[in-house]
Amino acid sequence: MGYTLAEKIIMRNTKRSSVTAGELLNVNVDKVMVHDIFAPFVVEKFREMGFEKVWNPDKIVFVYDHLVPTSFIEDFRHHKIADAFAAEQHIKAVHRADGVCHQLMPELRYVVPGQVVFGTDSHTTTYGAIGSFSTGIGYTEMAAIFGTGQLWIKVPPTLKFTIDGELPNGVYSKDIILRILGDIGADGGTYKALEFGGSTIKGLSISSRMTLSNMAVEAGAKVGLIEPDEKTFAFSGVEGSQFQDLKSDPDANYEKVFHYDASNFKPVVACPSNVDNISDVEALLGTKIDQGFIGSCTNGRFEDLEVAAKILKGRKIAPFTKLIVTPASRSIYAEAAKAGIIGILVEAGAIMNPPACGLCCGRSGGIVSDGERVIATNNRNFLGRMGSPKSEIFLASPATVAAAALEGKIVDPRKYL
């Protein structure tokens, strides 16, 4: 009998010749990431547990991104505590203002294919896009990993999503994952591995793949995996020959297999206030919006800014409407600046923020008040996530958001492409 990609990575990690879904086992943690909001709590729990030294300082990465730039008087405390702990424990990988953790981890190659990685953030599933078994945990478990380098997991059963064919113009990986969430529901993947494959997925850039894996957690999934290929190996700077085991077997035991024809996908929007409340853009035309947001670990990458620039070039966003753009990392900002993309966005009237979580995490960066509507490229539209509980959040692709900002209402982005 064959194995799924999730099982293969776990087998590689535990050096076992077989594993079964549902089995509980200890994995050896290859890398962990802690971001600024939870750093003080990890440190506190680590000490409460009676640990003195971290198991391996080179396997720990700190990223400050939720509280960057600091917006409130207490924010700095998180950075100071993390700085002091990193210095004490000889943790060298500390990123203080370089971007969103989930962008930096793969971009800076802290995570490479085949690894088992945990982060104190639910969107740690993002690294599944490069074939890493990665998932979010709480700070207590993180403290335990800091001390021991190990964590127990239950081997998840896998739902396979096979997507073949060519995506229509104006349709992106964000539209794919939103559609899937609508189909299986916000708990449709609870404690399962999602595995994305098929010719459409093969054709996607690493950035687009990250969008899929990132939102796997919105279906409750443990991980969202994609088989690493030549694109992945080039992105991660590794020799592909060493990762030939990271393929799911044809006779792997999937709990369920879903088939999609890419040509049937359309631009879609997740409506307030659930990620699985999916509607075709066509059904929402004319819905007034006050603010657009392009950014986050879901959709703040170069290609996302590029498509927004394509739509906004030579145009102005609607009066009394805001468009907030927050690149996912420092290098994306620099690259987009050099490519003339930032110039186009700012000319059009976009408000450029430095790379960080920004509005997505709801701490600052464009918080809204009662009755305001936001259309955003990030991953959650929960009640009150961006400010007032009386505001509303719609989730969509960068193209759909850019087009909406131009007109101050939801429109079909395909008319601009």
Place this chain on the structure above:
Amino acid sequence: MKEAFKGRVWKLGDDIDTDIIIPTQFLALKTVEDMKKYAFNPLRPELAAQIQPGDIIVAGKNFGCGSSREQAPEILAALKISCIIAKSYARIFYRNAFNNGLLLLENNELYDCCREGDEVSVQLENSQVLLGEKSFEVASIPTDLLQMVEAGGLVPFMRKRNGK
């Protein structure tokens, strides 16, 4: 862990996400005691002040979906909720809850039968929840998880491991 206990029901819906349980804006407050006043703030801002020790939350499916913020179960534990009985839970929340000594029970029918303010009794020994005359079965909790809840969570468990 008490084998049997009673509690008053607060009823919440499906997909009660972590941002409803504790919004991001309150995550940088210094202590869990400061944060617990804002439990369920976006949905029912008055609720945190009304919850009494020993109360029980009954909810629909996918309770705790969303972020990995552990303050979500921590503040519910700090409000001294005796347990949550939901149709299902999101997985990060599930782990975080047990790691913080918060008991989670699963049952598909209770939610549709009970009203807010009802009293239910929980009998862990035989995995039953009683609402008046009716009884509902909950999946039994593995003994080691129950022991962790009883010990107060993963921290005391690790302390023991480290001989502290």
Place this chain on the structure above:
Amino acid sequence: MGMTMGEKILARASGKEFVKPGEIITAKVDLCMSNDGTTHLNIDIFEKQLKAEKVFDPKKVIFIVDHNVPSESAKTAQVHKKMRIFAQKHEIPFYEGTGVCHQIMIEDFVVPGQLVIAADSHTCSYGGLGAFGTGVGCTDFTSVMNTGEIWLMVPETLKFEIEGSFKAGVYARDLILKIIGDIGANGANYRIMEFGGPAVKNFTVDDRVVLCNMAVEAGAKTGLVEADQIAIDYVKTRGRHDMNLYTSDEDAVYENTYQYSLDELEPMIAIPHCVDDVVGVTQIGEVKIDQGFIGSCNNGRIEELRAAAQILQGKKIDPYVKLLISPASKAVYLEALAEGLIDIFVESGAMVLNPNCSVCWGSCQGVIGEGETLISTGTRNFKGRAGHPNSSVYLASAATVAASALTGKITDPRGFVV
């Protein structure tokens, strides 16, 4: 007896041939502006207390959202929303996320000889274009917005005669810090600070604005520089041609005259917690910093960004220092982008922010915590201005801030500039 240029502007605005210090006049206002720092209060007074229905002239009332951009709370967002609704209703110019209000006013509205009233103390910046700008509170502002008129007492004028030229690494910012240090935070109380002399004639508009902007930090009613061809060119290239040019008469009466030479000037630092507690950078000693800020209506323009970029180019800031850079306006941002300065900042490790008040206003971006130290090109270093009451703010030039961000302590920029 002659008049100073400030007196001449007030005479014109009040329809008089001649005014003298101490006289109370009623003047017609050419422009008025309000930002999100206080506009919600202005709107309340306007609508609920004055029960006013119309602004005096929709072309002359300008609302600018710049203090908390983008908003950090639902409360702030509510203020912005209120401004949007009012602006739409009254069809007045409205800006959001486009830059610091005073820079937008200078780029898009102000011409020499105008009287401009705004609900912000740094309205004195417009003196850089030879316009009389001054800040007022909510009640005054609301009345101006309604009637287009204001009563003013004609101030005495202090003259600052500047000669010589800046040494490399020394800027207009250092000069104004030096002057405020010399005359004190109330040294020009209710006076006009008129800057002139051979050096100022060669100053760019940016440099002139730097001087006038901080006049209020010496307590002045406004700061002024005579509008000359440099100022005329500035507004004409932006499509504005109607203006009144005033020069002070030979026999104008000044309360006092001060002489400064730029030749001897060194980089200056205002130390916590007063703007007039100023020392030369060579006397500052070892001061570790946690954060640097380059921006604000005082020092976020292209020339300051160039000075900072020259120092940061190809280098990395100290890993423990946060450097936040907020160009003063969208136009400045785009100019900096075109010149490659934004790339230099991003690659040096700085955070490039959207154009807004940012750290200078201290409530939205780069808020500092207890015990932290900030070196800033902002306008004020009052206790708690940038965050926690027990934090420290040093004021310096953009070059000094950039050099300090590289080393992690307050540093003389002259070692870094050619």
